[in-house]
Amino acid sequence: MAMRKTQIKKYERQIILPPIGCEGQERILEAKVLLVGLGGIGSPCALYLAAAGVGTLGIVDQDVVKISDLHRQILHSTKTLGRSKVFSAQQRLRDLNRDVKVVAYNTKVTAENVCSIIRDYDIIVDASDNFLTRYLVNDACVVSGKRLVHGSVFWFEGHVFTILPGKSACYRCLFPYPVEEDRFPIYKQRGVYNIIAGMVGVLQANEVLKCILGVGKSLHGTLLFMNVLDNVFNQVTIHRDPQCKICGRLLKETKGMLK
Numbered sequence: 001m002a003m004r005k006t007q008i009k010k011y012e013r014q015i016i017l018p019p020i021g022c023e024g025q026e027r028i029l030e031a032k033v034l035l036v037g038l039g040g041i042g043s044p045c046a047l048y049l050a051a052a053g054v055g056t057l058g059i060v061d062q063d064v065v066k067i068s069d070l071h072r073q074i075l076h077s078t079k080t081l082g083r084s085k086v087f088s089a090q091q092r093l094r095d096l097n098r099d100v101k102v103v104a105y106n107t108k109v110t111a112e113n114v115c116s117i118i119r120d121y122d123i124i125v126d127a128s129d130n131f132l133t134r135y136l137v138n139d140a141c142v143v144s145g146k147r148l149v150h151g152s153v154f155w156f157e158g159h160v161f162t163i164l165p166g167k168s169a170c171y172r173c174l175f176p177y178p179v180e181e182d183r184f185p186i187y188k189q190r191g192v193y194n195i196i197a198g199m200v201g202v203l204q205a206n207e208v209l210k211c212i213l214g215v216g217k218s219l220h221g222t223l224l225f226m227n228v229l230d231n232v233f234n235q236v237t238i239h240r241d242p243q244c245k246i247c248g249r250l251l252k253e254t255k256g257m258l259k
Contacts, residue, residue, distance in 0.1 A: 040197030
């Protein structure tokens with residue numbers, strides 16, 4: 001696609017970067033990205049992807065905006081309290097950048113709908129806040145061959161890593177079994193420092209843009225861990241589990257099941 005003069009002006013600070021240029025910006029404008037979760041990490045991720053000019057941005061959430069969300073969920077405001085998060089976000093993103101087509105899915109991700117939701121997108125971003133959704137999105141992306149950028153936060157800590165199906169570890173390789181939250185009260189205490197949510201969301205957006213552009217070093221096969229209270233930042237190599245029931249020995253058997 002050929003950019004308009006107004007678009008060249010809008011994105012000129014990105015275009016002048018040698019790894020991007022006009023060709024890279026055109027790739028961004030043609031990209032289709034799906035973001036699952038519009039909370040603390042999904043909010044900054046969505047804002048930066050929209051500002052960068054991602055052509056189609058799908059957004060998925062079933063929740064409504066609450067007053068306790070606003071300290072970290074910067075897509076929303078006091079004006080949108082009580083509104084569906086996807087429609088609150090859709091309006092904010094449209095106001096930010098009219099170049100972006102924002103597709104809203106006001107629904108819960110389930111085993112029945114996950115594959116139809118992700119089908120038309122190039123890259124999926126998991127910014128959800130519960131284990132069930134993370135496993136559903138991971139499994140659907142691996143079996144469907146979709147690139148996935150995962151992020152999570154807890155208290156003052158967070159992590160980010162990218163999943164390239166068939167090439168890198170998936171979410172189940174790292175966390176084979178979900179935490180039974182009822183047995184561990186600490187997981188019910190969903191406190192989160194707003195800064196760590198912002199950092200993880202921005203780093204997820206960075207991973208998405210690098211994937212689109214084909215530049216830089218990806219976090220596939222690497223988990224980036226952060227503890228901002230102690231200023232700890234670590235990169236940990238993660239390997240595919242050959243026994244993983246999604247991306248390991250059973251991948252060939254499961255391919256096609258989620259189509």
